[in-house]
Amino acid sequence: MPGSSESSSSSRQLSDTPSPRRLLSSSKVYEGRIWDVVSDAFELAEDSGTLVRDYIDHPGAVAVLPMNGDGDILLLKQYRHPVGMDLWEIPAGLLDIEGEDFVVGAARELAEEADLQAAQWNVLADFFNSPGSSSEAIRIYLARGLSDVPEAERHVRTDEEAEIELRWVSLDEAVAAVLEGRLHNPSAVVGILAAAAARAGGFSGLRPGNTPWPAHPSQR
Structure with a gap:
């Protein structure tokens, strides 16, 4: 039955969860009046290689x-x-x-x-x-x-x-x-x-x- 394997193995509550990753560096590349843009270098797992992502650092x-x-x-x-x-x-x-x-x-x-x-x-x-x-x-x-x-x-x-x-x-x-x-x-x-x-x-x-x-x- 389509979807049965997922439903049978997932009795846990459906919820987003924190997922800490190893942060190698973080720098501000743009400073704005309300929010900034930062650039983070991180690893998904040990020795998995470095990823770089730029994003808006927002106060919510x-x-x-x-x-x-x-x-x-x-x-x-x-x-x-x-x-x-x-x-x-x-x-x-x-x-x-x-x-x-x-x-x-x-x-x-x-x-x-x-x-x-x-x-x-x-x-x-x-x-x-x-x-x-x-x-x-x-x-x-x-x-x-x-x-x-x-x-x-x-x-x-x-x-x-x-x-x-x-x-x-x-x-x-x-x-x-x-x-x-x-x-x-x-x-x-x-x-x-x-x-x-x-x-x-x-x-x-x-x-x-x-x-x-x-x-x-x-x-x-």
């Missing part, structure tokens, strides 16, 4: 899928210059404040980009944005129990963020937009599909917001 990021009491989600439209498009996204940002709690960082982005605060936080998904070329790790939260940030405390958005447009949509509408190829932002795509899957179980299987995140660069 958090993203937030806000959901109201009706089950609708908030998306925001923002211009992204590298792809030359206005993308429908979810609030997100870099974890570029050293030592900042991940949920605190997510709450900051939710307030700055959507003028919202949340009483309930759960983890929707963790993923690597482009593991063949970047160390960037992203955690997506589901934020519920929403309320408005007081007017006097709201963040003044500048540059591309000044053009942000907010829209509440049903989760089903967002899922359809993903499956029809109309949404492209990775955090939005992953977050929307994860929320739809979690909804089937009444969101009871989601991890608490303070769940450890060992895959984040600061924890590895």
Whole structure:
């Protein structure tokens, strides 16, 4: 039976795992304003030969899928210059404040980009944005129990963020937009599909917001 050998030999939980390799050297080849490019020389196994890989050294990021009491989600439209498009996204940002709690960082982005605060936080998904070329790790939260940030405390958005447009949509509408190829932002795509899957179980299987995140660069 196709696939039977794999399933019979794999009763272990399906999970990505750390895989330390012998690092021979590491050097910074480009220093940017937000992230750097490094070049690592390493061995897959002893005396297997040296491999060299260049990649973006990234501080990681958090993203937030806000959901109201009706089950609708908030998306925001923002211009992204590298792809030359206005993308429908979810609030997100870099974890570029050293030592900042991940949920605190997510709450900051939710307030700055959507003028919202949340009483309930759960983890929707963790993923690597482009593991063949970047160390960037992203955690997506589901934020519920929403309320408005007081007017006097709201963040003044500048540059591309000044053009942000907010829209509440049903989760089903967002899922359809993903499956029809109309949404492209990775955090939005992953977050929307994860929320739809979690909804089937009444969101009871989601991890608490303070769940450890060992895959984040600061924890590895």
